[in-house]
Every structure is written in structure tokens, then in C-alpha cells.
Amino acid sequence: MDFFLLGELAINGALVGLMYALVAAGITLIYKTSGLANLAQGAIAMMGAYLTWAVASGLGAPMALAVVLALVMMFVVGLLIERLALRRMAGQPVIMAIMLTLGLEIMLRGLLPGVFGSAVKRLDVGIPQAPVFAGEFLINRATLYGGVISAVVIIISMLIFNSRFGVFMRAVSDDQTASWSVGIRVERAIAVAWGLAAVTATVAGILWGSNQGVDWSLSLLLIKALAIAILGGLDSIPGVLVAGLIVGVAESLATGIFDPIVGGGTRDVVASVIILLTLLIKPHGLFGREHIERV
Amino acid sequence: MFYRRAGIRHTTYRSERQLWPLPFDRTLVALIFALLVVAPLLVGDLYLAGYLLPWVIWSTAALGLNFLMGGAGQIHLGYGAVMAIGAYTSVHLVRAGTPLEIAMIGGGLASAAIGIVFGAAALRVKGLYLAMATLAMQYIVDFVISHVPAISGGTQATIQVPPVRFLGVPVVGNAATYYMALAVGTIVTLFMLNIKRTSLGRALAAVREKDYAAEVIGVGTLRYKLLAFWISSFIGGVVGAVLAVCYLRSVSPDQFHIELSIQLVAMVIVGGLGSILGSFFGAALILFAPIVFNNIIGGLSDALALPISTDLRAHVPLVLYGALIIGFLLWEPLGLAKIYANVRDYFLVWPFRHARR
Numbered sequence: 113m114d115f116f117l118l119g120e121l122a123i124n125g126a127l128v129g130l131m132y133a134l135v136a137a138g139i140t141l142i143y144k145t146s147g148l149a150n151l152a153q154g155a156i157a158m159m160g161a162y163l164t165w166a167v168a169s170g171l172g173a174p175m176a177l178a179v180v181l182a183l184v185m186m187f188v189v190g191l192l193i194e195r196l197a198l199r200r201m202a203g204q205p206v207i208m209a210i211m212l213t214l215g216l217e218i219m220l221r222g223l224l225p226g227v228f229g230s231a232v233k234r235l236d237v238g239i240p241q242a243p244v245f246a247g248e249f250l251i252n253r254a255t256l257y258g259g260v261i262s263a264v265v266i267i268i269s270m271l272i273f274n275s276r277f278g279v280f281m282r283a284v285s286d287d288q289t290a291s292w293s294v295g296i297r298v299e300r301a302i303a304v305a306w307g308l309a310a311v312t313a314t315v316a317g318i319l320w321g322s323n324q325g326v327d328w329s330l331s332l333l334l335i336k337a338l339a340i341a342i343l344g345g346l347d348s349i350p351g352v353l354v355a356g357l358i359v360g361v362a363e364s365l366a367t368g369i370f371d372p373i374v375g376g377g378t379r380d381v382v383a384s385v386i387i388l389l390t391l392l393i394k395p396h397g398l399f400g401r402e403h404i405e406r407v
Numbered sequence: 408m409f410y411r412r413a414g415i416r417h418t419t420y421r422s423e424r425q426l427w428p429l430p431f432d433r434t435l436v437a438l439i440f441a442l443l444v445v446a447p448l449l450v451g452d453l454y455l456a457g458y459l460l461p462w463v464i465w466s467t468a469a470l471g472l473n474f475l476m477g478g479a480g481q482i483h484l485g486y487g488a489v490m491a492i493g494a495y496t497s498v499h500l501v502r503a504g505t506p507l508e509i510a511m512i513g514g515g516l517a518s519a520a521i522g523i524v525f526g527a528a529a530l531r532v533k534g535l536y537l538a539m540a541t542l543a544m545q546y547i548v549d550f551v552i553s554h555v556p557a558i559s560g561g562t563q564a565t566i567q568v569p570p571v572r573f574l575g576v577p578v579v580g581n582a583a584t585y586y587m588a589l590a591v592g593t594i595v596t597l598f599m600l601n602i603k604r605t606s607l608g609r610a611l612a613a614v615r616e617k618d619y620a621a622e623v624i625g626v627g628t629l630r631y632k633l634l635a636f637w638i639s640s641f642i643g644g645v646v647g648a649v650l651a652v653c654y655l656r657s658v659s660p661d662q663f664h665i666e667l668s669i670q671l672v673a674m675v676i677v678g679g680l681g682s683i684l685g686s687f688f689g690a691a692l693i694l695f696a697p698i699v700f701n702n703i704i705g706g707l708s709d710a711l712a713l714p715i716s717t718d719l720r721a722h723v724p725l726v727l728y729g730a731l732i733i734g735f736l737l738w739e740p741l742g743l744a745k746i747y748a749n750v751r752d753y754f755l756v757w758p759f760r761h762a763r764r
Contacts, residue, residue, distance in 0.1 A: 149535050200737055207482055210538055211676060212736045214484070218669055219729025226722030335546065338539055374554050381550040384543035391528045391540050 120249045121368040122361050127251070127259030129360015134262040134316035135337035136344065136352045137269055138309030143346050144285045145305040146198070148206050152213040153313055154334025155220035160186045160314025161321035161330055162224045165233045175237055179318060183311050190310030194303045217331065225328045232325035239322060258319040263353070265315050269308065270349045281305060285347070332380075336363075339383035343390050345400020355398060359386055412755065426600055429755075443589060447582040456581045460588055462691055464650050467592040469674040469686040470599050471642030476672075477681025478608070479635035480615030482538045485525070485545035486643055487667030492548060493518040493644025494651035494658050495558055498568055501652075507571040507578070511591075511648040518644025519637045521548070526636035530629060545665050553660035565659035568652050584653040591649050595642055599683050611635055673728045677735050679742025688743035692731070697724035 135157055142150045150156075163185055168178035193216065201209040239258075244251045272278050283291040284301045292298050320330055340359050344351025363382040370378045390397060415430070417423035427433045443463075447455055472486045483489075497514030501507055525544040530537065552559050560566055571578050573587045602608040610631050613621035618628045651658045670693055678689020701723050707713060735742055 149538070151538070197733065197737065204740065206535065207480075207538075208736055208740060210535065211482070211672070212733060214669075214672070215676075215729045215732030215736065217729070218673075219726050219733065222722040222725025222727075222729060226719040226726060229716065230718045230721070335542065338542070342536070342539055377550060377554060381546055384546040384550075387539050387543040388525070388528055388547065391531075391536055395531055395536060 116249065117368065118365065120251075121364045123246075123249055124252055124255055125361040125364025126357050127255040127360070128364065129340075129356040129358070130259040130262040130266075130353075131255065131316060131319055132333065132336040132360060133340050133352050133356025134265055134312055134319070135333045136340035136356060137266050137349060138312045139337055139341040140344065140346060140349055140352050141269065141281075141305045141309045141312070143341070145281050145302045147285065148198075148209045148213070149338070149341070149346070150213050150309065151210060151334065151338075152193075152216040152220065153309065153337055154331040155217040155224075156186070156190070156310050157313040157317035157320070157333050158326075158328065158330035159189065159220055159224055159317070160310070161235060161317035161326045162228055162233075164314070164318050165235050165321065165326050166228060168235070169233075179237065182318070183314055186310040186314040187307040190307035191303050193310075194306035198306070199299065199302075217334065221328055221331050230327065232327045233321075235318065235321040235326050237318060237322045254323045258323065261319060262316065262356075265312055266349065266353055266356075269312060272308070273349060277301075277304070335380075335387075336383045339386045339390075342387055343397055345397030347401060348397075348399035351397060351399030359383065362386065424604065440593075447585060452581050455585055458695070460581070460585050460654060461694060462687075463585070463588045463592045464646065464654055465671075465674065465694055466687045466690040467588070467595050467649070468643065468646040468671055469678065469690045470592075470595050470683065471639050471646055472671050473675045473678070473681065473683070473686045474599060474602070474642065475635055475639035476675050477679075478602070478615065479611045479632060479639075481526070481530075481632060481635060483541045483639070483668075484538055484665075484672060485541040485543075485548070485668055486671045487663045487665065488545045488548035489518045489522050489640050489643035490647030490650060490667065491552055491660070491663030492521050493647030494655075494663065495552060495566075496644070497648035498566055498651050498658055499558075501571055502566075502569055507573050507652065511645050514648040515641040515644035518647065519641040522640030522643070523633060523636050526640075527633060530632050530636075542665075545668055549660060549664060552663075559660050565657045567657045568655075571652060573652075578652060588649055588653045591645065595646075596683060607631075607634070669728060673732050677731050677742055679744030680740075682742065682744035684747065685742050685744030688747065692743065693728065696731070697727050700727055 135153055138156070139150050139153050142148065142153075160182055164178050164182040167173050167181050168175055171178075173181065197212055197216070198209060201212055239254050242253060244253050244256055273281065280291070280296050280301050281304075283294075283296055284298050288298050291301075316333065317326075317330055320333065324330075336359065340352055340355045343358060344353075344355035359382070363379055366382045367379045412429065415428070417428065422428070427436060442449075443459075446459055450459065468486070468490060472483060475481050475483050493511075493514035495514075496517040497507075497510040500510035500513045505513065522544075525540050526537070528540050556564075573583075573590075576583055576586075578584055578587055603612075610621070610626045611634075613624065613626050614628050614631050614635075618632075621631075622628050647663075655662060674686065674689035674693045676689070677692055678687070679685030701720055704720055704723065739745055
């Protein structure tokens with residue numbers, strides 16, 4: 113195993129990790145405002161990719177327009193999910209709300225391939241296929257573009273968190289009743305968090321869809337995103353960025369090193385191992401706040 | 408309908424605390440159990456092997472999961488993996504020459520031992536993390552089983568279950584396998600019915616309702632959570648063995664994937680968290696609703712010549728599971744068991760509605 117191959121694996125892995133982190137950013141957004149983990153995030157990413165494909169090839173719209181339309185539609189979908197389902201779960205145990213998002217994940221995973229057909233769809237957003245050479249390293253152009261776009265979107269969402277609206281969202285995550293009493297519209301903050309999470313998931317879905325085609329397997333992004341969100345501490349956007357790089361590099365290196373030994377399939381289990389190790393060693397992640405439960 | 412509580416006066420605590428205080432309920436349970444016992448004589452082989460047998464097995468599995476989710480309030484998204492461990496362990500034990508009964512116990516013990524490790528990892532933090540840890544368990548166990556040739560015999564391999572005897576009766580043919588599954592199901596059901604009346608059941612209820620309150624009154628939270636994990640995983644392992652021996656007859660890794668776990672979680676939620684009757688209802692609905700729904704769609708598309716694609720029909724089960732979970736959580740969080748209880752309570756005192764307690 114020579115140095116260049118490892119370096120190449122690490123660079124490409126880091127870029128892929130950034131693309132995973134984009135899905136995780138949505139989970140973190142929702143966790144920060146409403147305190148529940150959205151297990152439907154993978155399916156929402158898949159839905160965004162399907163919608164983009166449907167608008168582009170079904171209506172024959174140009175790709176740029178299709179992407180914008182899909183982002184707007186998914187923002188509305190995010191708002192609707194919150195309004196129609198999650199808001200009604202207010203006051204119920206948080207585990208019930210999590211199971212509701214699990215139900216949503218299962219339903220979308222069946223509904224979209226069922227309606228649009230389960231064959232892999234080609235989603236061409238105009239990223240050329242030829243690899244990029246950076247010195248000696250060979251970098252996949254699709255992941256390079258994807259990683260950069262993901263990093264930009266994550267940084268934008270970090271900026272949103274530092275804006276006036278972000279302060280609202282952080283206040284809501286801190287104490288819903290207290291934010292209510294000082295005049296913050298709690299429902300609106302949570303709804304917008306869902307909308308933004310759906311938008312970031314859609315960007316990720318489009319990037320992955322253009323990379324590997326659009327089908328139900330896009331919803332498997334969920335487990336990687338969960339690993340990143342937990343490693344990053346669930347409530348920290350910078351944590352998502354760092355954890356995304358770690359998970360991406362770990363996955364890529366593990367695939368490169370162990371796959372020849374055990375005969376493939378390592379890629380899918382790295383995320384699970386990272387989840388388990390994080391829970392065993394540092395349950396609150398790298399950047400998470402340690403919550404002290406009130407009695 | 409008659410006023411069924413008429414003339415029933417409990418004079419001892421014993422009689423009031425029995426499982427079914429009303430004679431009507433006792434008769435109903437006895438009747439249904441008798442029907443299940445004579446079912447091989449009543450229904451054809453197709454219905455016995457295709458409907459009743461999976462219903463009994465999946466209900467038992469749902470009971471095991473419900474013990475954890477409803478009884479102790481811990482979420483588990485990797486129950487399929489727990490069953491896989493039990494199935495593989497017991498099949499390997501049987502192939503090594505162990506009697507089936509001991510192999511089943513061995514499978515249960517193996518599931519419990521591995522399941523408790525993943526539970527312990529997550530119990531330091533809250534339920535949210537438990538969901539993630541058990542999800543991770545599902546993927547890790549899947550990976551290990553399919554990638555260790557000593558367990559699965561290779562990625563694509565299936566392992567045949569050799570001919571076995573259960574309590575001296577050879578498990579061949581539909582009736583014998585059905586009776587074996589029914590026997591295990593009955594034992595688990597009786598265990599579940601009675602556990603609520605023991606100190607363990609009450610301790611688990613305390614932990615479920617508020618863990619620090621339980622700790623304050625002297626119930627060791629971590630200990631009981633781990634115990635609940637252990638028992639539930641043990642049941643899961645035994646049911647996995649039953650599933651392998653009675654239903655699948657040959658095990659391969661893809662039979663225990665995340666889909667099985669999702670199916671079981673859906674059964675528990677749809678049936679009703681913490682309800683024994685609900686586990687049976689939930690298993691029936693989740694197993695048979697997709698079949699019925701698919702037939703309806705097929706009939707409609709034939710009759711009205713609707714262009715319904717095979718893709719859509721293939722995905723009906725997933726859509727239905729998801730929709731049922733969402734629907735029940737939103738509109739009837741206590742599940743089918745609660746709907747049954749409402750109907751039963753209404754007719755229990757009919758027509759003297761004022762007598763309802």
C-alpha cells in the first residue's frame with residue numbers, strides 16, 4: 113500500500129465525506145430547533161433527487177430551472193411535514209416523534225420508486241466525468257464539485273445560524289417556553305428549520321443522484337448522515353463539517369485497505385462502527401454540548 | 408349483547424387479580440386457543456403454512472420486541488439482527504448434533520449476549536441514541552454474518568436446517584412445524600401476560616415512566632434496562648431459531664435485513680405499545696395488509712383497466728408500513744389494541760352505558 117494511493121483515497125474520501133455531511137447538516141438543523149433526530153433525512157434527500165429528475169425529464173425543463181424548482185418544492189415539503197405531522201406530536205414522548213420520522217422514511221422509500229419507477233434514473237447536472245489531476249493525485253471530478261458545493265452550503269447554513277433568524281432558532285432549541293414568552297415564534301422557527309433541512313437534503317440528493325443515479329438507494333445516505341451527526345455532537349454545524357471529513361476519510365481508507373481482505377462491503381459498515389464507537393467513547397460527540405437533564 | 412359483568416363479585420384478591428376476571432374473556436381466550444390448536448384440521452395446507460404459521464411466528468417476535476419497546480420503553484431498530492444471531496447459532500448447534508431444544512436456548516443466549524452489548528453502549532445516554540445504536544447493530548451484524556464464512560458459509564450461501572425433533576416429535580410437515588411454533592408462541596405469551604404482575608414487570612414500568620423517579624424509589628435503572636434488553640434479546644433469539652427451523656428451513660443473511668426489523672417495529676406500533684393482544688393484531692395487519700391491498704389494487708386494475716405499474720405494486724408493502732406507522736402514531740398512538748379495548752368496553756356494559764367505570 114503506497115503513500116500515493118492512500119493520499120488519493122483520503123482526498124476523495126474527504127470530498128465524499130463533505131457530501132455526506134450535507135445530509136447530516138439537515139439532521140443537526142432539526143435537532144437544534146426541535147430536539148429530535150430526523151430519521152427521514154435520507155428519504156427526503158432521495159425525494160429531492162426524484163423531484164429534480166421528474167421536473168427535468170418529465171416536464172423537459174432545463175436542469176438549472178429544475179434544480180431551483182425542486183429546491184423550492186422541497187422547502188414547501190419540509191414545511192408541510194412539520195405542519196401536518198410533527199407539530200401534532202408536540203407534547204408526546206420524543207421517541208414517538210422519532211418513530212414518526214422513521215415511518216415517513218419507510219413510506220417515502222416505497223412511494224417514490226413506486227410512482228416514478230424503480231429503475232435507476234440518470235440525472236445529469238452538467239458535471240464533466242473526466243477526473244482532475246492535482247499533482248500526482250487523481251481526483252474524481254464529480255466528488256470534487258460535490259464536495260465543494262456541499263462545503264459552501266454547510267458554511268451558508270452556519271452563517272444563517274449567526275444571523276438574527278439563527279439566534280431565534282438557537283433560542284428555541286435552548287428553551288421553547290422561554291423563547292415563546294419573549295415573543296419568538298417557536299412554530300415558525302421549527303418549521304423553517306424543517307424547510308431548510310429539506311433544502312440541504314435536496315442539494316445532497318441532487319449531487320449524489322448525478323453521481324450514482326437516482327433510485328431508492330439514495331435513502332441509505334441516512335446511516336452515514338447519522339454517523340456524522342452523532343460524531344459531530346448532533347447540535348453543532350462545525351462539528352458536522354469536521355465529522356464529515358473524518359467519516360469520509362475513514363470510509364474511503366477502510367474500503368481501500370480492508371475490502372481486498374474481506375471481499376468487499378466494508379463501505380456500508382464503517383458508518384455503523386463509527387456510531388457505536390462514538391456512543392461507547394464520547395456519547396456527546398466531538399463538539400456536542402453535554403445536556404444536563406432537568407428533574 | 409348482555410351485561411357481562413352481571414353477578415360477578417370478587418370476594419378474594421386472588422380472583423380479582425387473575426388474568427381474565429370476566430368469564431366472557433376467559434371463554435373467548437379458550438375458544439380462540441382451541442381454534443388455533445385444531446386449525447390444522449380446519450384449514451388447508453396453503454393457509455396453514457402461508458398465513459397461520461407466519462402469523463404465529465411474527466406475533467411471537469413482536470411480543471419479544473414489545474417487551475422492550477412497550478414494557479421497558481426502549482426503542483430497538485435492530486431486532487432482525489437479534490433474530491439472525493439466534494437463527495444462525497441454533498442452526499449451527501443443530502448441525503453440530505445438539506438437540507433442537509438446547510440449540511434454541513443456545514440461540515437465545517447468544518442473541519442476549521450480543522444484544523446486551525449494543526444496549527449497554529447506548530444506555531449511558533438517552534433513547535435517541537439507543538435508536539442509532541440498534542440501527543448500527545443491524546448493519547454490523549448483517550456485515551459480520553455475511554462476511555464470515557464460518558457463520559454464513561459465504562456471502563451468497565444458504566445453510567440448510569437438518570431434520571430435527573422437537574420434544575421427541577420430528578418437525579416435518581405443516582402440522583408439526585405449526586404446533587412447534589404455536590408451543591413457543593404460547594410459552595412467550597404466557598410469560599408476557601404474567602410478567603406485568605411480578606416485581607420485575609412493575610420495576611420495568613417504573614423505569615419506562617420516569618427513569619430518575621424509578622431510581623429515587625430504589626429501582627436500579629441501568630440494571631433493569633439491561634435486564635429488559637437481555638430478556639427481549641433472548642426471546643428474539645429463540646424466535647429466530649423457530650423462524651429458521653419452522654418457516655425458512657434454510658437460512659441466508661438477506662432474510663434478516665433491516666426490512667425485518669422495520670416490519671417488527673411497525674407491528675409493535677400498529678398493534679399497540681405494551682399490549683400483548685396488540686402484538687397479535689399488529690402482526691396480522693402488517694403481514695396481511697400488503698397482500699390484501701395488493702389483491703385489491705390488482706383486481707381494480709384488471710376490472711377498470713387502470714395502468715398500474717408492477718413497480719408501484721411491488722412497493723405497496725413499504726408504503727403501507729410507513730403509512731400505518733404514521734397514521735397510528737398521529738391518530739391512535741395506543742394502536743389496534745386500544746381500538747379493540749374501546750369496542751369491548753362499549754359492548755361490555757351495553758345497554759347500560761351509565762354502568763361504565
